[in-house]
Amino acid sequence: MTQDAALRPLGWNDEVATSLTAALAAGPDLVPGRIVRVDRGEVDVATGVDDIVRATSTTSAKDAVAGDWVALDRGAARVTAIAPRSTAFVRRAARGARSAQTLAANMDVVLVVQALEPGINIRRLERELVLAHQSGARPLVVLTKTDVVDDATSTKAVAEASRCAPRVAVVAVSNRTRAGFDELERLVEPSRTFALLGSSGVGKSTLVNSFAGERVQLEGEIRDGDGKGRHTTTAARLLCLADGRLLLDTPGVRALALWESWEGLAGAFPEIESTGEQCQFADCFHDNEPGCAVIAAVESGTIDADRLESWRTLRDEMAELDADLVEQQRKADRRGRPAHR
Ligand SMILES: Nc1nc2c(ncn2[C@@H]2O[C@H](COP(=O)(O)OP(=O)(O)OP(=O)(O)O)[C@@H](O)[C@H]2O)c(=O)[nH]1
Ligand SMILES: [Mg+2]
Ligand SMILES: [Zn+2]
Incomplete structure (x- = not known):
């Protein structure tokens, strides 16, 4: 060969x-x-x-x-x-840390995975989507465990997740009954790399096994009480399945602090990004500047107030990171050598 x-x-x-x-x-x-x-x-x-x-x-x-x-x-x-990476999913190593951690590289699609039981977490989903957009890969949201919730709960969760993920497909599936898998299988094409990201216990490895049709990855237990996973997967692993699918399973991470993600923020909040082009000031931060088109859109009901609120929170975190990195660079310059990131 x-x-x-x-x-x-x-x-x-x-x-x-x-x-x-x-x-x-x-x-x-x-x-x-x-x-x-x-x-x-x-x-x-x-x-x-x-x-x-x-x-x-x-x-x-x-x-x-x-x-x-x-x-x-x-x-x-x-x-x-x-080789230089075409895409990379990168988080800040920890809140306040001045270094980044890359969780997966060269994927075409980021599968953002959350579980319907104990329930989806919109604040977390927003962060996951910012980092997914920033990665350069296309995001796709997968909600697992439809078998343990009723249809109404699952429909409501899909609607909520979709509202927080404009222009991104949201699929609900069960690894137990395989409900929703036809749609997911259509979206997860062979030869392209799909990275699975999400908290511990949401079913990333189980999804990989569902695709493989056998246990290629270890699946974990869920702790009684809090419904949290036990960090079963300890190292990221790229699996080449017999049908040509390429799945990159990652260990669940607890916190997702943002690394340099201004583009990801714009990608995850496209309605704020596009409306913001009409603001009077090109560098409008949509706080209380005169002629802010985003605030006007919230007042007229075309943009949800909670979306702007989320955007502001993530923007503040990004601004804090920028300030920290500038400070780090300044210190490094004083010592006369480049800063390590
Ligand atoms: N009922 C139900 N349980 C599921 C489903 N998917 C996964 N699980 C269960 O959820 C638990 C955790 O699944 P894992 O696949 O290990 O979760 P993970 O996201 O890989 O977790 P880490 O490796 O710790 O990051 C296991 O007990 C699975 O059997 C599902 O669709 N329905
Ligand atoms: Mg796992
Ligand atoms: Zn504005």
Whole structure:
């Protein structure tokens, strides 16, 4: 099998090939591969669906994440470089932290997963959508566990989620009964990479297993009482299913603090973004400036007041991050070296 044919089921295409050209040219024995798993300094690099090399990362490639395309020195079992990412789902490592954490890379679609039981969380969904839009990939919302709620609850949740996700498809499914799966299967096409993101216990790994038709990922228990998951999945993993689907399962994260996401904020709140173009001031922050078209739209009822409220909260968090990063840069400049992010 040619190298291209072996890599194609992993998502390889001309664009990926181009992104790796420079990295592969750095040495004579380097081959392309895709990171399918990262675990404490060791990475599993696939050079074909059934050809996985456990490698270590050199300094230049220590930030590799699942989904990354890399140059691999097969003989030395070393990753020598990471290709520039086409998309990346990035959060702030923690609220107040001055570093970012990448959870998944090079996905075409972010599946934002929430569970109908114990119930969807709109505030969280807004954040997930901001980061999903910012990632450069297309978001898709999946609400799981329709089997444990009645139809009215599920319909209401889909409507609420849709209101918070303009221009994004929202699908409700059950991993138990497979209700809703026909629609989801149509949306999750083979050869494109779908990253699953969401809190622990919402059913990300179970969704992967539903697609696979077998247990390829461990599924967790839900704690009695709070309905929260137990963080069953501990490392992100890219799975190449027999039918050609590429699913990137990630560990549930508790908090989703925003990293640089101004574009993501605009993408997740398109109604505020487009109406804001009519504000009197180009840099209007839609607080109480004169001639604010967004506030006018809220008053006339075309934009929901709670949407603007959410937008403001996320905007403030972004502004706080910007200020923190400027401060960090200033300190670094004083010491005469670049800031590490
Ligand atoms: N009733 C019902 N239970 C489900 C459904 N999907 C998942 N579950 C259950 O929810 C629990 C958690 O599922 P997981 O797939 O492990 O959740 P996860 O999102 O991967 O969680 P982490 O790996 O911890 O991030 C398991 O007990 C699943 O069996 C569903 O559609 N209906
Ligand atoms: Mg899991
Ligand atoms: Zn305005």
